[in-house]
Amino acid sequence: MKAAEPAGIIVEERSDFIRTKGRQKQQLKCDADSIAGCVSQRACVYCGARVVLNPVTDAIHLVHGPIGCSSYTWDIRGSLSSSADLYRFSFSTDLKEHDVIFGGEKKLARAIDELVQKYPSKLVFVYSTCIVGVIGDDLEAVCKAAAQRHGIEVIPVQSSGFIGNKSAGYRAACDALLRLLRPPEGKGLAKTRSINYLGDFNLAGEVWIIKNYLKEMGVEVNVAFTGDSNYTSLKKAARASLNIVQCAGSMYYLAEKMEELYGIPHMNISFLGLEDTSASLRKIAAAFGDAAIMSKTEELIARETARVKDAIQWYRRKMEGKKAAIYVGGGFKAISLIKQFREIGIDVVMIGTQTGRQEEYDTITDLVDDGTVILDDANPSELEKFMTEKGAHLLVGGVKERPLAYKLGMAFIDHNHDRKHPLSGFVGAVNFAGEVYSTLCSPVWNYI
Amino acid sequence: MLDCTPKEIKERSGGMINPAKTCQPIGAMYAALGIHNCMPHSHGSQGCCSYHRMHLTRHFRDPVMATTSSFTEGASVFGGGANLKTSIKNVFAIYNPDIMAVHTTCLSETIGDDIPSLIKSAEIPEGKLVIHANTPSYQGSHITGFSNMTKGMVSYLSEATTDVKKEQVNIIPGFVNPGDMREIKKMAQMMGAKFIMFPDTSGVLDSPMTGQFNMYPRGGARVEAIRDAGNSKLTLALGTYASADAAIQLERKCRVPSLTLKTPIGVKATDEFLMTLRQAFAREIPGELEEERGQLVDIMVDTHYHFYGKRVAIFGDPDIIIALTEFVTGLGMKPVYVLTGTPGGTIGGPQDIFEKEIKSILEQAGVQGKAKASGDLFQLHQWIKNEPVDLLMGNTYGKYIARAEDIPFVRVGFPILDRSVQTYLPITGYRGAMRLLEMISNALLDRVDRDAADEDFELVM
Incomplete structure (x- = not known):
């Protein structure tokens, strides 16, 4: 498992975004724009908004823009529904050159009308994409008019890709949710327990x-x-x-x-x-x-802990001493994963996120051992360099990191949309250990 | 479950539901990956680059490297020039490719960045190259993007440097899998033809496991080869939509005559490909290829009764499904619905052929069917709901229709996100046609077995 000379040695501008615990005292830099010309693993505002809102099952999720933004997000969320499944369809205004020149408002209004006619939904989210932000369609006005026409809620999501990174998209989605959950004037909701x-x-x-x-x-x-x-x-x-x-x-x-x-x-x-x-x-x-x-x-904690304890112990014995690298979207997941790996005897030797916040990186720094590399908005060369240097056996990441780990002969866990088993709660802890085990200990690595 | 498509067909004009296409830049990125030591670069917001890499990664299950200009609000107000210049500097400093292939996005197109002059005024290290293609997402589809980047390779790189054209042929394979590119190259090699294939993603996106990560795997068309393409005596563009523009550009720029053929899927299209090579190089078809063809026809004869009269719906990228439609009519199947999301192009333009081609294939086969460019899967589903089919062929997104209507489904095309191996194995050439036959008959016969009553359940089929 020797690394080829990586093409991307750390560029100077990136050095503030990478820290090794115990060696550098200075705080890690994060929450900044990516450097132009890097292979960033990050996504855009629209992506952030879409991942937050997409699980709303009975909404019409209409993407206002050229086709791509809608195509790439068609049913990739992996979020399950107990009833409606309209959220798994892909709706786009499919803006063309003509619309870009003359504006897309009319087409958007038509799209909403046609969709509302087909699907008896009470809620439409209209996502703005890069181009909409530039050609200046008045999303608010079109949505308001459509809402009045149909007597339903049509909520614009201000998610033009260039107005920030994925975090800005989370915020745009939250703003849309806040509009939705606002009770009608003068009618406060009675609090429940x-x-x-x-x-x-x-x-x-x-x-x-x-x-x-x-x-x-x-x-x-x-x-x-x-x-x-x-x-x-x-x-x-x-x-x-x-x-x-x-x-x-x-x-x-x-x-x-x-x-x-x-x-x-x-x-x-x-x-x-x-x-x-x-x-x-x-x-x-x-x-x-x-x-x-x-x-x-x-009672519940005692019972559930007892139920999974043996399984976790078994995995722990099998995997004790292995080393993991983590590169995930946000800080909360990274923090939890450090502890979760510890439960199954695995040390985290490299950890990073796409959009972690300063206080989350502080917590991460407190949790990890000396020598662990911490990095924000990493690119594949950096991931390769530190995973190899630190002797990681396993990477936790998303879609784009998977084949990178595999090429290095390294096991991999998807902790993102592509997960196939629930990883939450007591049962999730066992599933997680099982997934780590099944990839770490697969016989396929013997053939490399 | 997941059957949200109403049966009643109404006129629509407000966009797409369940698209059968995606946007230009991803096609440009895929084409650029078919150059050796090349870094594709997305000039736009970082989401675009991220989505394209994700989508390609899911289809190929291999690392997909590309850089982005990481537009911010400032870039979209003041133009992305500074971002592109910084990117060019950083890409060569950090990732050290031989060549960087820039494509635009809807954002950079709309704000009007002038890429050629930006490239001219950028600091490019000596011996390194930067090429570009305009790929506005609001025109065409991913196939158009592939075509534009391939054309960009010619515009920037190909040169006519010899007085007499060399005894070599350029082969532009179109938006197909690396496995197909390998098969097409294999056939050209067996014909003894000297050839230049570009773009060529074999050895890039189907690279073997070595325990190492190479940012630039061994495969890909060499820059020198693309340059030398200007000296070839002939260009074969396989597929009108993905390949013809680059071939025409070679003709214009370097006076290399070109022929546009179908993607060599099925007996007839593969025959045409080989006969063209035979004619150009005055070579005989080698025995091995004749044997392959004979085997294929033998299988078709052995199993024709499995296929005859079956109604099939085909969707996907135009070049591939034109050839596929021709192939299945040769089996006696009835391709009653053939649909692509890619628009037909300007009326009378070189790409305004999809519906005409399909209709002429159907006419020759005596099949009554529908052909549609700029369609979506919602429309295809409605057609199927109104008059069902026995088989559906297309990319992964067809699985919703196949499940809702309970019809057998063969996965071909791009993207395939829920099965593996298909990028390594061909559907082109005689061997590829055999594979298609196997896939189609497995799908049809597995269904017969599944649905058969005990008394009808048969051992020999």
Whole structure:
């Protein structure tokens, strides 16, 4: 597994974005624009908005722009639905040269009319793409007129690709959600003793696992953002009395806003790994301050931990001493993964994110061992260099990182849209260990 | 589940539902990967580059390297010139390719960046090259983008330097898999023809496992070869949509005569390809190829009753499905719906042929069918709902229709996101046709087996 001389040795401008724990005291730089001319693994504003909103199952997700943006995001989210499946279709205004010159507003209005006629949906999200931002279509006006025409909600999502990075897209999506969940003037929603679960997109059914835990504890989930959510459930979001936030990168802004507007407090939780799952459940129970909930929570944690303990131990014995590299989208996942790997005896030797925030990188730096490389917005050459240098056996990443790891003879786990098993909660911890094991210990590596 | 398509057909003018195409830049990126030691560069927001790499990665299951100008709000107001210049500097400093192939996006096209003058005023290290293609996403499709980048290779690189044309042929394979490029090269080699293939993604996106990651794998057309293409005595453009423009450009720029043939899928199109080489080089068809052809025809005869009269719907990229339609009519099948998302091009232009070609193939075969350019899968699904078919052929996105209507489904074309190996094996040439036969008959006969009542369940079929 010797690396070929990598073509991309670290360029000077990138050096502030890379730190080795214990060696450099200076804080890592992050949340900056990518350098032009790099093979960035990052995506755009539209991508961020789309991944957050796409799981809303009964909405018409209409992409206003040339065909590509709609084609590339057609049903790639991996979020499951318990009822509607309209969100798995691809709708585009397919802007042509003529529209670019004369404006796309009319075509957009026609597209909305035609779609609403076909599909009895109460909600349309209209995503703006790069070109719409440049030709100056008035999305607000077109959406407002269409909403009045059809008596439904037509919400523009301001997600022109160039106005920032993926994080700006999360924010655009949250703004769209805030418009949706705003109760009609003068009609405040009565508060219930339920919670909203923010930042879980129900990949492989993960929301359902967590909902079941909470139900057993005696905590009702009002709505999850946005996994398996729909028009009706999102409309009632403001009646919750607590917001728990998992994927903080995408949902932090929404949680803050909901606190400000509807007085709903929020807390960060994570259901990845045994340690974080137990701690999070306890934290939620404590927030309710109800003895019955707390005792049921302890029962659940004890039972579920006992149920998976042997399996985890077995995997741990098999994998102890292996080294992992992590390159994922946001900071929350990276943090949880460090702990989760520790549970199965694996050390993290390299860790990075596309859009992690400063405080998340601080937490990461606290958690990892000395010598671990931490990097923001890495490119493939950097990933290769540090994974090889640090002797990683396994990479956790998304679509674009998979073949890179494989080419290096390295095992790989998809912790993104392409995951096939739920990785949340107690059962997810076992699935995770099982997936790590099945790739690390596959006989195929013997042939390289 | 997943059957959101209504049966009733209504006039639509507000865009696409479930597209059968994607945008130009990804085609340009794929073409650029077919040059050895080349870094494709996307001049636009970083999302474009990311999506294209992701999509190509899912189809090829190999690393796909490309850089981006990473547009920000400033770039879109003041123009992307500074971003491109910085990119050119960084790409050569960091990734050190021999050549950088820039394509535009809808954003950079709309704000009007003048790429040729930007390239001219950029600092390019000595001996290094930068080429470009305009690939606005609001025109054509990914096939147009492939065509434009291939044409850009000719415009920038090919040169006529000899007085007498060399005894060699240029082969432009079109937007096909590396496995197909290998098969086409194999046939040309067997014919004893000296050839230059470009773009050539074999050895780039089907590279072997070595335990090493090479940013620039061994394959790809060499820059010197593309340059020398200007000295060839003939260019074969395989497929009108993806290849003809580059061939015409070679004719204009370097006076290399060109012929546009079908993508060599099926007996007839492969025959035409080989006969053209035979004529150009006065060579006999070698025994091995005659044997392959004989085997293929033998299989067709052995199994023709499995195919006869079956109604089939075909969708995908125009060059491939034109040839595929011809092939399946030769089996006695009825391609009743043939649809591409790629627009037909300007009326009377070189690309305004799709519907005409398909209709003429259907006419010759005596099949009543529908042909549609600029279509989408919603439309195809509606047709099928109204008059069902026995088989669906197309890319992965066909699986929704196949499931909703419970019809056998053969995966061909781009992208295929849910199966593997197809990028390594051909559907072109006689061997590729055998593979297609196997895929089609497996799909049809597996269905017969699955649906057969006990008393009808047969061992020998």
